[in-house]
Structure formats: C-alpha cells, structure tokens
Amino acid sequence: MPRPATSLPPRRSPRPMPRTPATDPLAVLNALPDPVLVVDGGGDIRFVNLEAQEFFDLGASAMEGTPLEALLPPDSPVMGLVEQVRRGSRSVSQDGVDIDTPRIGPHRVSVQVAAMGDGTDAVVVTLRENAIARKIANTLTHRHAARSVTAMAAMLAHEVKNPLSGIRGAAQLLEENASEQDRVLTRLICDEADRIVALVNRMEVFSDKRPLERGPVNIHTVLEHVRKVAQSGFARSIRFVERYDPSLPPVWGNRDQLVQVFLNLIKNAAEAAPETGGEIVLSTAYQHGVRMALPGGDKRVHLPLLVSVQDNGDGIPEDLRGHLFDAFVTTKVNGTGLGLALVAKIIGDHGGVIEFDSQPRRTVFKVSLPMYDQSQDAGESGGFNGGGRLRG
Ligand SMILES: Nc1ncnc2c1ncn2[C@@H]1O[C@H](COP(=O)(O)OP(=O)(O)O)[C@@H](O)[C@H]1O
Numbered sequence: 001m002p003r004p005a006t007s008l009p010p011r012r013s014p015r016p017m018p019r020t021p022a023t024d025p026l027a028v029l030n031a032l033p034d035p036v037l038v039v040d041g042g043g044d045i046r047f048v049n050l051e052a053q054e055f056f057d058l059g060a061s062a063m064e065g066t067p068l069e070a071l072l073p074p075d076s077p078v079m080g081l082v083e084q085v086r087r088g089s090r091s092v093s094q095d096g097v098d099i100d101t102p103r104i105g106p107h108r109v110s111v112q113v114a115a116m117g118d119g120t121d122a123v124v125v126t127l128r129e130n131a132i133a134r135k136i137a138n139t140l141t142h143r144h145a146a147r148s149v150t151a152m153a154a155m156l157a158h159e160v161k162n163p164l165s166g167i168r169g170a171a172q173l174l175e176e177n178a179s180e181q182d183r184v185l186t187r188l189i190c191d192e193a194d195r196i197v198a199l200v201n202r203m204e205v206f207s208d209k210r211p212l213e214r215g216p217v218n219i220h221t222v223l224e225h226v227r228k229v230a231q232s233g234f235a236r237s238i239r240f241v242e243r244y245d246p247s248l249p250p251v252w253g254n255r256d257q258l259v260q261v262f263l264n265l266i267k268n269a270a271e272a273a274p275e276t277g278g279e280i281v282l283s284t285a286y287q288h289g290v291r292m293a294l295p296g297g298d299k300r301v302h303l304p305l306l307v308s309v310q311d312n313g314d315g316i317p318e319d320l321r322g323h324l325f326d327a328f329v330t331t332k333v334n335g336t337g338l339g340l341a342l343v344a345k346i347i348g349d350h351g352g353v354i355e356f357d358s359q360p361r362r363t364v365f366k367v368s369l370p371m372y373d374q375s376q377d378a379g380e381s382g383g384f385n386g387g388g389r390l391r392g
C-alpha cells in the first residue's frame, strides 16, 4: 500500500499548477509538533510522522505494519475513537486521555481521530500533549518532592535535634574546667551544634501540618513589600520592572506564606541576574478559563491569577530542570537548595501550580493561584482551608 501521506490526490484540476518550490507533504507532516499516525481498516499502522516516532520511542520501521493496539495500554479509549470514525463519524476527539506504558511512561493527551476520506477505511490519529496536563504532572512531582522533605524534616527534628542539645550541654560542662587550649575545641563543638540546629529549624517548616489559614490577599501589596525588602538588601543593584494588572481580584491565600514564596523567587532571580544590568520583571495577570482537574478528586480548580517573576540571568542549567523543586538541589556555594522546595510546598498547600520557562537572558517562574470569593468564607470556619485545598 502506498504511503497515504505522500500520495495525496490532487485537489482540483489535474493540470499542473506552476508551483515553485514544490512542497513535500511528508516534510510538512514531519514538521508538525504533534504525533500523527495513519491506521488502516485492519487496525495496522501505515504511517507515522517523526513526532510519533519520538513520542512512542520507536522507529518508523518498527511501528509501520504493527497493530495500533500494540502501542497503547489495554482498553485505551483511542481504540474506541477509531471505531467511532469507522462507523461513520467524520472526526472525533477526546481530551485527557492517559497513555501510560512501561516504554514511554505516563502521558496525558488530547486525541483526535479523523477519516482519511480517500475511499479507504484508513483513519488519521493525532495526539496532542496537553500543556495543562503537563502542568499537573509537574505539580504532583513537586508535591511529592515536598512530601519527602516533610518526612525528613520530622525525622531530623527528632533524631538529630534532641541528641544535639545533649552534646552541646556536655561540651558546655567540659568548658567550665577546660584549659584555654581545650576551650577552643569545646567552643567549636557548640558552634557546630548550633549551626546544625539552625539548619534543622529551617527544615521544620516542611513538617508543619497545621491547616493553612487563608483569606483574601492583595498580591500587589505582597509583591510591593517583597520588592522593598529585596531592594534594601540582596537586590540593591537590580532594576525592577512592574507590570501589574491593577484590577486583579484578591488571591485566596495566606499572606505570610505568599511573602515567603515571592521572597524566595526574587532572591533566586537576583542571584541569577548579571552584576551589571540585572533586571527583574514582576507581573500579574488574570488568565481566563484556566481550570485544572487534579487527580484524587473530580473537582476542577480555577486558577485565574498568574504572578510571574522573570530575570535576565544565564538560565537554569539543563541538568537541574527535572528536579529543580527537590530539596537540597543547589548550584550555589552557600546554597541550601531549600528555597524552591519550600515554594513548591506552599503553592501546593494553596492548591496552586508553579512552572518555569528558562532560556539565557529570560527565566520566568509562573505561579497560578486561586481567587478569593465570598462563598469561601461561608462554608468554612473563618476562611480556613477546605474544599479548595487539593492534595495529590
Ligand atoms: N532564576 C533562576 N535562574 C537560574 N537558576 C535558578 C533560578 N532559580 C533557581 N535556580 C537554580 O535552582 C537552584 C535551587 O534553588 P533554591 O531551591 O532556591 O536553592 P538555593 O538558592 O539555596 O540554591 C539554584 O541553586 C539555582 O541553580
């Protein structure tokens, strides 16, 4: 059977039109950013574009001639869509289809199936990896990251902090009768013990399980406050650009924790920005229609408030991107790698989403947050967390 993709029938008159240069339909299909597969009446794959080979991690020769079913999880809704088109629908589509196989791992895609319309039973299957689905996958990983820090923080508080105070007390006792020379050593024990306690204390916020106290928060006053703190300290030489949507409704959140989030993000931005000509752009916007269904509930959250922090530094190193929000991931000599882990935890507790986009001279962290509305006060005692708080 000839490759349908390369043998498209001429549309109108067979008389050759003067076309220069000729466009190769195969090149067009291979340039598409979405996987495209052609499946024949018997269910076998007849054609795959480059992106489909990339997606399924298989070459064209391995895919063409094999049944579509073999590539998909058992009972995949994709087969049902193909059936529907065979029974006469011209084109059908479905969002939020999970394709999870040991070979390619979990993906959530929108699937579109259309009849080839060339007199055969062939259909064209197009998959589109959904940006929002990817966001959710990211958030869940980040929450997972925060959870593992939580367990570790609880362990540290118990197994490290208590014995340390014993060690410190013993060193202080020794100090009383120690010679001047030995006192240097007992001081060293105390100082190092204090340093470790300080680190453990910093971790303790992760194991804080109290419910999030939240109410309406004006995000612009939060950003204003954080900018002032930054400009009087670590970001003294940085130029700030503010692009605010003044009509933005309040965030449903916890003010102190949101201050912490944007302080951490702006600190990272300031540390990444070049020494001269460093610039940080803070912006807020209302994004219509962004609704996310998070697994573990059939509720859809609306996250219309977008707050972003952008810097003009070198960008996030490629090898860091997959686990940027994990604890202890740092490239800084005196870094703790706890900044973004805490950001991820707080955003997660708010039911929000954080993503980043990074290239040299332009790295941006985008935080999507829920909006406050009066009904949130009604159902819950004192505006505490409740229905809108989602856990993965
Ligand atoms: N805006 C940014 N530009 C470039 N790299 C960044 C940026 N923000 C974070 N990073 C990278 O992520 C790492 C982790 O950040 P973070 O969790 O705040 O820990 P720390 O700042 O202590 O290193 C940083 O060490 C840095 O390599």
Ligand SMILES: [Mg+2]
Residues within 6 Å of the ligand: 264, 267, 268, 339, 340
């Ligand atoms: Mg940091």
